[in-house]
Amino acid sequence: MPELPEVEFCRRAVLCWTAGRRIAGVQVLDPRVVRDSRTDRPSAGSPAALERLDRIARSAPLGLDRHGKRLLWRFEAGSILLHLGMTGRWTRGPSPFPKVRLLLDDGAAITFHDPRLLGGIVPFSSHAEGQQALSLGLGPDALRDPLPALPGRRPIKVVLMDQSVVAGLGNVQAMEALWRAGLHPLQPAGGLGPVEHRRLADAVQEQLAATFTLLGDGHEVAYVEEPGASNPFPLYQREGEPCPRCSTPIATFRQAGRGTWWCPGCQGTR
Ligand SMILES: [Zn+2]
Numbered sequence: 001m002p003e004l005p006e007v008e009f010c011r012r013a014v015l016c017w018t019a020g021r022r023i024a025g026v027q028v029l030d031p032r033v034v035r036d037s038r039t040d041r042p043s044a045g046s047p048a049a050l051e052r053l054d055r056i057a058r059s060a061p062l063g064l065d066r067h068g069k070r071l072l073w074r075f076e077a078g079s080i081l082l083h084l085g086m087t088g089r090w091t092r093g094p095s096p097f098p099k100v101r102l103l104l105d106d107g108a109a110i111t112f113h114d115p116r117l118l119g120g121i122v123p124f125s126s127h128a129e130g131q132q133a134l135s136l137g138l139g140p141d142a143l144r145d146p147l148p149a150l151p152g153r154r155p156i157k158v159v160l161m162d163q164s165v166v167a168g169l170g171n172v173q174a175m176e177a178l179w180r181a182g183l184h185p186l187q188p189a190g191g192l193g194p195v196e197h198r199r200l201a202d203a204v205q206e207q208l209a210a211t212f213t214l215l216g217d218g219h220e221v222a223y224v225e226e227p228g229a230s231n232p233f234p235l236y237q238r239e240g241e242p243c244p245r246c247s248t249p250i251a252t253f254r255q256a257g258r259g260t261w262w263c264p265g266c267q268g269t270r
Pocket of ligand 1: 243244245246247248263264265266267
């Protein structure tokens with residue numbers, strides 16, 4: 001599943017692929033990914049949304065913004081929200097599940113593919129509506145904004161993954177950041193003192209920066225939780241292996257339906 005680093009990687013790749021170009025045509029191969037609003041389920045794709053997508057995409061591009069795991073592509077005629085969901089991705093090469101193909105004016109094309117249809121493309125004629133959809137319901141961006149105060153008695157890892165508190169972190173980034181900060185994933189989020197909060201804020205930035213380094217500067221990315229993807233992370237799915245920092249065997253448990261890995265040596269026990 002893409003988290004903030006993979007979405008940012010996608011943003012940079014799409015910008016690179018389309019630099020100096022205009023979109024000359026839009027091929028909608030599966031109208032279910034084109035939605036009238038962000039919260040729509042996959043549907044038949046309304047004719048109005050399809051017309052809007054075509055009109056907006058062919059106008060002059062202005063920029064591609066990201067907030068958390070959402071992207072907003074701004075054009076002169078409106079904005080297009082790009083949401084990758086669980087399995088969505090943009091690619092320049094061949095694609096097994098092509099949904100929408102954008103034809104560029106130099107003959108190249110980029111394709112949105114999404115086998116599970118949990119991502120989507122939402123065109124907005126109004127820039128204000130697009131901007132609102134980009135961040136509606138989301139907390140501050142985990143990369144760009146200061147880490148907010150974390151509320152309540154819920155476990156800290158669950159709160160870090162709550163997009164309404166901080167936007168962009170998912171299961172892998174949250175657990176690895178907590179390891180870097182030496183905080184137990186079950187620790188109540190609201191119990192952090194100022195020193196621990198600072199440590200966690202630094203750890204989140206270090207973790208995101210480390211993942212950007214791992215992703216490299218290529219243009220194709222595999223999502224770590226996909227079958228067959230390589231796992232470059234120190235904790236994720238490494239139960240029983242020695243912690244790279246203190247050599248204690250890494251442990252695991254289920255938390256809010258997701259696997260959590262942690263180091264009893266660095267992060268304590270509860
Ligand atoms: Zn350790």
